[in-house]
Amino acid sequence: MNGVFNTPPEIAPQVAEQAVSWLVEMQGGALSPRRQRAWQQWLDAHAEHQRAWDHIQRVNQRLRGLSSPLAHAALNAPQTRTRRQALKLLLLLGAGSAMTYGLREQLPLTPLLADYSSPIGQRRTVNLHDGSQIRLNTGSSVDVRFDAQQRLIRLLDGEVQMTVAQEARPLHVHTAHGVLQPDKARFNLRQFRNRTHIAVFEGRVQLAPQAYPGSPLQLEARQQVSFTPQAWSTPHALDAGSGAWADGILVAAHMRLEDFIAELSRYRRGQLHCDPKVANLLISGTYPIDDTERVLDLLHVSLPVRVKRFTRYWVTVESNV
Incomplete structure (x- = not known):
């Protein structure tokens, strides 16, 4: 089969x-x-x-x-x-x-069935025939459907950055939680289990959650927002590290260690755990996502932690006290 x-x-x-x-x-x-x-x-x-x-x-x-x-x-x-x-x-x-x-x-979860995908720990750039560009982060996948009347892109999993080319056919970008219609836009889109997050770098994007009864939200350049099928959060200014993954960087600004480890784990295979005893320690800095082993080795320099490796695929960050 x-x-x-x-x-x-x-x-x-x-x-x-x-x-x-x-x-x-x-x-x-x-x-x-x-x-x-x-x-x-x-x-x-x-x-x-x-x-x-x-x-x-x-x-x-x-x-x-x-x-x-x-x-x-x-x-x-x-x-x-x-x-x-x-x-x-x-x-x-x-x-x-x-x-x-x-x-x-x-079941929109297999990169092998998607039109374009990137494996865990790798990034990929796709240039579409209309002049648009999609950059896929680790473990991400999209479907692309263009016809004579419209352009349709569906984010199946993960995170992408898109630079949209303008032409006569409208472009709609679907996620599990709503539909976006970008206009001369460059933006970052990440799909979580219960929400989608969008950060607009250039242009503007119209956002329509799946089950929202009112008018769409108009997002301008330098704004970001999260949305569910029913609503969206209050739009606010971009974070300093928005979209930094495209340059191979993970930016942490007073980030809880547990959240940092969760982000880092996206870029490597296996199990990466954070001991609850050190979960609330704060970490700041910029870290290379293409070398997660090096990042783990550097943690003890700024934090009272140690990295315990059972194997490369089973790693725990714990207290060294």
Whole structure:
């Protein structure tokens, strides 16, 4: 079958089940040292285990932006068996081309089905034939549909920067929470699970949340706002680090360490944790997102923390006191 998530055919169902079981166990809380060793032994036992683990990690990350009942079961089911079954189905689900196309709207989470995508830890620039440009951040994907009447771009997952070329055909940019209509604009767009955030650098953008009954919001240059399907926050001025990822930089300005670690984890595979004891420490500076290992190594210079590496794929930032 052709997997909806394009699971490599050499990943056997029993290996996929093992990968899902490990993920479910990790979601239940931190593993004991003995279970960490067991997971690492399983991971190292065969290249197929690594492929399955990488794949289920990608699926799990993209579930956060998905509202389908299947994703809800995978993320929120109170019983381990139910959650495992849902995750396994999302990992192994396969169908013919017609069914896959139909699922694309409900399951907009696989970069392998998207028109353009960027893997975790990498960025990509796409130049469209109308002269527009899309820059994709780590783990991001978009669909592009142009015809004689209109131009349509759909952000499926992650974060992009767009520079829009003006022409006669209107351009609409869809996210999970609303529709944007840019005018000679350059802007940054990031889709979270429950909201979308837009920062406008140049031009103007009209914003219409999916279920908002009133008039659209007009955003001007140097403004940013978050929106849900029902409403938007108060527009405010751009942050100093807005869109800095496009230059390979993560900007922190008195950022909680837990939030900083969460942002840094977007740019690397595996598990990156922050001990609750140091979660509220504040960090400032500019950091290279293309070298997350170096960033982790530098943390102890400015903060009373240490980085504990069980493996490269299992890292915890904890107190050194």
